Amino acid sequence: MSDFVPNPFRPGAGRVPPELAGRGELLEAFTRMLQQVGASGEGERPWVLSGLRGVGKTVLLNEFVRRARDIGWVTVKVEASAAQPLAASLSRELAVALRRQASLSERAAAGLKQAFAALRNFRVRFDPDGAIGIEISTDVDASGIADSGDLAVDLQELLRTLAEGAGLLGIGVLLAVDELQEASVVNLSALNVALHNLGQEAFPPPIVFIGTGLPSLPAVLADATSYAERLYDYRTIGLLDAESTGAALSSPAAHNGVTWNREALRAVVRATGGYPYFVQACGKHVWDVRTGELIGMEDANIGIALARNEVDEGLYRSRLDRVTPKQRDLLRAMAVDGDGPSSITDLVARTGKRRTSDLSVSRSELIRAGHIYAPDRGYVAFTVPGMADYITRLADD
Ligand SMILES: Nc1ncnc2c1ncn2[C@@H]1O[C@H](COP(=O)(O)OP(=O)(O)O)[C@@H](O)[C@H]1O
Ligand SMILES: [Mg+2]
Incomplete structure (x- = not known):
């Protein structure tokens, strides 16, 4: 089939949608923050983004990371889980990020030497198993940095050292944690304390923290430390409005030479309720059942039914089976x-x-x-x- 056009829709957790619809304001605010930090060399208030499952937190966070990396920042992204302490996963990803950054130039490698040393100290205490895997060699003496054994203190020193190194290079650091509500209270409170103290320094080092998670996340953070409420800039990620839902469905089609009949589009928009996960599922199935370059009402109805089946089995039933x-x-x-x-x-x-x-x-x-x-x-x-x-x-x- 020479005229086969691959299906542009992307149902599934964390999969990059063909059109990141309805998040323009958040993306602009994020870009402004990057510019602000870049221009001032000082950190900004950390963000917490919360929302229901499948609304697009992970893809948005990944887009933030991509944008920061594109302008040369050190970016570290982890997914918190009950299985591994946040401090350990952070330090592992940080090791990878530092190596990537240091490989860019001798200047970068020199600027981040101190951060490597601080990370080495940190890992001795908080990631003893993982430290074996990636050997960090550095000739810098960093005794006294991030080696107190107090997680909050050491995390703060590690982040400061890292951000100061980045600052010397004229870049910033983005720390992104997905599913933050999964982290333990010990790790969350250390994180809160570290970010709180860094933000209060006379010249806050150029680090930006963004945590994403379920709607319970703000309460989970507040339970860890009382002042978390004032520490973070809280934003919610919600369902898409009808216009954005329409764009999420129609523009990927248009880019591939396919148009929606108006009623068909309206029907699918209504069926999805603006739920991004279901938007992608519907888009995918409607695309597959369409017979030509125009999507009609019948395609819409069949596609919606198929998408519903798939999401029933893959999202809802599998969860209900486990209770x-x-x-x-x-x-x-x-x-x-x-x-x-x-x-x-x-x-x-x-x-x-x-x-x-x-x-x-x-x-x-x-x-x-x-x-x-x-x-x-x-x-x-x-x-x-x-x-x-x-x-x-x-x-x-
Ligand atoms: N703004 C958006 N526009 C269109 N589709 C989206 C958008 N955000 C997410 N999606 C799609 O929704 C699904 C779930 O996204 P994901 O980031 O995994 O959600 P969450 O992390 O909130 O559970 C994926 O298939 C993704 O492609
Ligand atoms: Mg997610």
């Missing part, structure tokens, strides 16, 4: 409120329980597993858009 019967009862009771939130008092009544405490075990288990979160005291909501709808459809069958 216990008690947790499932709670989720079913929540689904009555649609995407939420649900008040615990209502849920107690719906599940035939007597007290709030009767639900508290399932509630905290589901929160820990990332299925639900507490948007407010006494309330819970799903972390995945469309989960309620899926549960309701299951019950109807």
